[in-house]
Amino acid sequence: MVEQKINSSWQNILIQIKNWARINSPWAIHFNSGSCNGCDIQILATLTPRYDVERFGIKLQGSPRHADVLICTGPVTMQARDALLRTYEQMPEPKFVIAVGSCGLSGGVFHGCYNIVGGINELLPVDVFVPGCPPRPEGIIYGVAVLLEAMKSGKRPEPVQWSGEGFEGMVHTGSTMEERND
Numbered sequence: 001m002v003e004q005k006i007n008s009s010w011q012n013i014l015i016q017i018k019n020w021a022r023i024n025s026p027w028a029i030h031f032n033s034g035s036c037n038g039c040d041i042q043i044l045a046t047l048t049p050r051y052d053v054e055r056f057g058i059k060l061q062g063s064p065r066h067a068d069v070l071i072c073t074g075p076v077t078m079q080a081r082d083a084l085l086r087t088y089e090q091m092p093e094p095k096f097v098i099a100v101g102s103c104g105l106s107g108g109v110f111h112g113c114y115n116i117v118g119g120i121n122e123l124l125p126v127d128v129f130v131p132g133c134p135p136r137p138e139g140i141i142y143g144v145a146v147l148l149e150a151m152k153s154g155k156r157p158e159p160v161q162w163s164g165e166g167f168e169g170m171v172h173t174g175s176t177m178e179e180r181n182d
């Protein structure tokens with residue numbers, strides 16, 4: 001009985017350390033599922049010294065197996081669909097998705113094209129949408145901040161209606177941790 005209690009408190013401590021590390025150093029992978037590159041350039045701009053997101057521990061890296069957050073741009077094209085799914089499946093749990101740009105929300109200007117599946121949430125459970133064509137780096141950083149804040153509380157971000165004003169425009173699917181972990 002005492003041994004069980006010690007084991008479970010060790011497990012709790014380990015979980016807390018893992019959460020602390022994840023929140024303070026979220027590693028992200030960037031995937032272009034059919035974007036015109038406008039949104040991708042803004043993501044790169046957030047990494048430049050002017051915005052310098054690495055000071056918050058946010059690191060862009062190449063392997064989905066090491067990523068906590070998938071930052072996805074563009075509508076999902078038929079050609080990119082399988083690769084996007086494969087990338088997402090290779091990420092370890094718990095994993096999070098940020099859709100960047102109007103195309104990621106709905107297909108944007110490409111909506112209805114013969115080769116477009118739709119927005120990113122047609123395929124993946126999106127946690128945060130960052131609207132804009134393209135969104136500014138401040139908007140992308142704000143989207144990441146919303147996600148980190150929600151990770152701290154152990155909940156998915158609450159749905160926020162897009163006001164159409166600046167980078168406060170953030171909408172969200174509203175799925176819970178439990179729904180996502182099913």
Ligand code: SF4
Nearest residue numbers: 036038101102103133
């Ligand atoms: S939202 Fe605008 S900038 Fe981003 S991929 Fe679509 S058309 Fe390009």
